[in-house]
Amino acid sequence: MTMLKRFEVTNFKQFKSLAWDFSKVRNYDFSMDCLIDSSHGKFVKTALVYGRNSSGKSNLGFALFDIVQHLVDKIKKPDAYIYYANADHPTEPVRFKYTFLLDGKEVVYSYSKTSSLDLLGESLFIDNEEVFLWDEIKKVHRFDRLSSFGFKNLNFVYKDSKLSFLRYLANNSPLSQDSPIRKLMNFVGSMLWFRRVDTGNSFMGLLSVSDHLDSFIISHGLTEKFEKFLNEHDVKEQIKVAKSPDGREGLYFAHKQSLPFFAAASSGTLALTVLFYWREALEMNKPSFIYMDKFDAFYHYEVAEKIFNLAKSLDIQCILTTHNTNLLKHANTRADCCFLLRNEIIKPFSDLTEREIREGNNLEKLFLSHEFEC
Incomplete structure (x- = not known):
């Protein structure tokens, strides 16, 4: 120990x-x-x-x-x-x-x-x-x-x-x-x-290099798990991966009009995102x-x-x-x-x-x- x-x-x-x-x-x-x-x-x-x-x-x-x-x-x-x-x-x-x-x-x-x-x-x-x-x-x-x-x-x-x-x-x-x-x-x-x-x-x-939260979630195939995590913590949203106009993949709220996750999320939702990131990163x-x-x-x-x-x-x-x-x-x-x-x-x-x-x-x-x- x-x-x-x-x-x-x-x-x-x-x-x-x-x-x-x-x-x-x-x-x-x-x-x-x-x-x-x-x-x-x-x-x-x-x-x-x-x-x-x-x-x-x-x-x-x-x-x-x-x-x-x-x-x-x-x-x-x-x-x-x-x-x-x-x-x-x-x-x-x-x-x-x-x-x-x-x-x-x-x-x-x-x-x-x-x-x-x-x-x-x-x-x-x-x-x-x-x-x-x-x-x-x-x-x-x-x-x-x-x-x-x-x-x-x-x-x-x-x-x-x-x-x-x-x-x-x-x-x-x-x-x-x-x-x-x-x-x-x-x-x-x-x-x-x-x-x-x-x-x-x-x-x-802990880490030698930093990573964007959305890049980490997408690259490790964690989008569905992330959506479930948010739902369990009373953020009842669907999350999807889509490309921005410049061609970069990112997370979006899945509505009729998709909303960029990090631009539209509340402070509490962003705080949960950080927690999810570290929960998963700590496993690795x-x-x-x-x-x-x-x-x-x-x-x-x-x-x-x-x-x-x-x-x-x-x-x-x-x-x-x-x-x-x-x-x-x-x-x-x-x-x-x-x-x-x-x-x-x-x-x-x-x-x-x-x-x-x-x-x-x-x-x-x-x-x-x-x-x-x-």
Whole structure:
């Protein structure tokens, strides 16, 4: 089992300092499908993140996915990283620390940057043993332990601060299937962040190239399946493939006068289309970790619950940000898997109250009555 155990970030955007621990799990005996049960204990698998507008739910996702920007060649979102360091401390380094559990090994990867592209230092520890560490501020460069981890005869010259040594190590060394570094790179290369907003679809990670939604559906012969999916979610339309005046195949609503799907579809229907795309794409490209930002912004509450249950059915960690309190049912979730982000602090509901949470408690009512406060 591979998972993210803990994440820490300092001086990134609005976060002066924030830590998120996925291992703080209570002994509730309900909604166990929200957890990962491993030999190292239980961990949060499917999480709901709540917070007021501008609390940082989107920026938290960007912080988590900063690691994708410099370690792997996957789809990136550079506009999310233009304003990088905390505006009150713009000259101070931005620091990230990830603690992974990778098939029984605890791997801790830390790094600091001056911008999204410029590294100041990195370190890697496997089961508390240092693999390497370099820090330009402290003028420390420790690579002498690499041979004890099987990395011998490495001939490298540091060229510039934009080069990640971990990436260099992974790309220039023969790595066995059970190598923690190989597993780390595979995990990061399969992380996925996405959302649907009014300005269009947006995602990071997992794929090396992007694809038009209609091209994906048509080329994979999914038109009938897509129509059935929409019908099941109360969009009672027939869908067909037709050619536009310029000869390009696209999706259309099948009426007496055919309507171009993406020009005529409502925001909710487009949001469902994104969900369908990722549901099918995930079958072809297995993700390691998903962050769905504003996942239900355009969904009816019943549809949102279906999507949340779909997320729970995945055997990977899935984080969903939302304002939808209807999801706070113990049939859906549990207090240690629901998080409140406020004042640069993220904590599970279970840590924000003195009350003993029981299966019969109404989490939605407690949340709306401000029982859970950072």
